[in-house]
Structures are given as structure tokens and as C-alpha cells.
Amino acid sequence: MIYRKKDFPVSKIRRFLEPGPIVLVSSAWKGERNIMTMGWHMVMGFEPSLIGCYIWDENHSFDMIRKSKECVINIPTKDLAATVVSIGNSSGRDIDKFAEFRLTAERAAAVGAPLIHECYANFECKLVDSSLINKYNLFVLEVVKAHAATSPRFPKTIHYRGDGVFMISGENTSRFRAKFKPENL
């Protein structure tokens, strides 16, 4: 699917990451580009907008992100589920995943890594703390620029349940909204 996107406040991107979707991480280093599928990430702040990501050191992207100190976190939707699996099953050592899976690499505004045009949202990230990579494979990223589709309001995101099962995001409800304290929204 091709989404129409606009700039999105980096302090609010947790709206898309907090529900726990599988994401695609794109990177570039020395003329090479790559994409990996990632399920282990968490919001760690919103001003600045920090994200913690666990990346296996056996992934080809591991060194590309560590060395370039940049990447893009892309949010794929249900229509890309088969591609998400194929990306996770293959290695950038062997193929150019953009070409192989017919994804469009789009120039980012603030980083050298490309955006994946077909995704619902794209978060341009800088690696701001590499001190936890050796011990925990944990990359602390700051989102410096965000792009998000305006429609649909709630994307059908892909969530991994293990053992080859995906959960597709379901019903969205604001019927508990009145119960929230304003500062907890």
C-alpha cells in the first residue's frame, strides 16, 4: 500500500511503537543498504524521543547501524506481512532487500539511511548511546525526524506472538478515555 504521509511530531511517535508492532529497520553504510525485521524495542522517553532496540550481533544490520550511527524505523502494515517474514529470513550479506522485495528506498531528511516508502510511518534515528551494545545488544536511538500517514488513523499493524503466529492489531476504543487523568494521556 502507498500511504500519503506528513511530518509528525517526534515526541508523539510512541503512539505507533508502544502497542508493540514488528518494525522494519533500514540502514546504509559505505554504499550498501539493508533492511531487518525487528520485534524487540521499547519507548524510553519522548522529550527527547528515545527508543531502545535489541539487535542480534549476527544480523548484517548490526554493524551497519553501529558504524553509521543512524537508521530508520519503519512501521509496516498487514499488507506487508509476507514481506516482513521474507526480510527476516534473508540476509543483507546475500541480497539487496530493497530490490529483492520491490520496496522503494526514499531519501531521508536527517539521516543517510533510506526510508521504506511502502510503510505507514518512518522514524529517522540517530544512535545516541552505544555503551550498552556490548553487554545487552541494546541500541539507544533518538528519533530526530518522523513521517506518518494521515489515513487510516489507526494502521493495521503486525505483532509477533512467536512460533510463526502473527497478531494483527484489532479494535481501537476510546471508551475509557474519560477515566484517564489528563497527565496520563
Added chain:
Amino acid sequence: MIYRKKDFPVSKIRRFLEPGPIVLVSSAWKGERNIMTMGWHMVMGFEPSLIGCYIWDENHSFDMIRKSKECVINIPTKDLAATVVSIGNSSGRDIDKFAEFRLTAERAAAVGAPLIHECYANFECKLVDSSLINKYNLFVLEVVKAHAATSPRFPKTIHYRGDGVFMISGENTSRFRAKFKPENL
């Protein structure tokens, strides 16, 4: 809802956390007990079974978990959504949340913190690394014992989209399972 649970392998609890549900964290310290609502967490390994959790230092649970070095991560389902909001809106400084919200504190096997009986699953955790608390509010926990309901197979978990909107977990599909490499399941 009351679930029938059995022991569950700690190395597989990522199945319940990776899709990104809101969780309830229960703790105990010096005769006091508490519950907090938590949305920022990530899987950081499965052998040992590690979870990273971001906890605000203004939460009453922050010190209880830091000092007792233990807690329980409980997975609530859709029927508890209103309670999850109320727990997030109140402080353990003022009330006993188990009593206030009529939740049953159940004795854990390996930690002093209580399980929440009404939740779908309960993961007993030890704080194994407190060195990132000061800088990132990041608690690195190891799941040492897990309990999970046997039915339904896929719980209707609660996911937070920000701005008072919850997403309830949707369709589960294994139709892409054949595409997975065995080692990626």
C-alpha cells in the same frame, strides 16, 4: 475473568510480551504491596529470560521494586481495561490497589511480590541489573518463574495507542508460518 493457569517455560514468555501489551506490575516491600500500569517494556533475551522495563521515578512502585529487587509482571486482558486505567490513575501512596480494585493477591513461588490472580499470565521477576536505573529508569529483570492460562490460546490483550485510546489485540494468523525459517520461529 478467572483463568486456569499452569507453569509456563520462562524461555517462552516473550510470546506474551513481544506483541506489546499493557502490563500490571505488582510489588511488595516492608509489608506494603502495590500495582502499577506499565507500557514501556521489551524482551532482551530468552535464555536467561530478560525483560527491560522503564519505570518513572515518581511512581510509588519505583522504590519498592528497586529496594526489594523483585516484582511480578501480570498480563491483564480486555475485561480488566477499566481497572488498568484506574490503577494507572491512582497511587499506592494513597490506597491499597488490591483492595480498592478487588484484585486477588496470590502468593508467588520465587519472589515476595504477589501475583494478580485475575490476570491471564504472571511472570515472577528478579531485578538482575540496577545499573541503568539512574540514567534511563531502566530495570533489567529476569523472569524466574512463569504461570500462564491454557485457554484461550491467544488472550485479548490491551495495547496503548496514546491519547486515551486502547487497541485490543485482533486476528491471529499462522498463514505465514510456512515461510519462516525454523530458527526464526
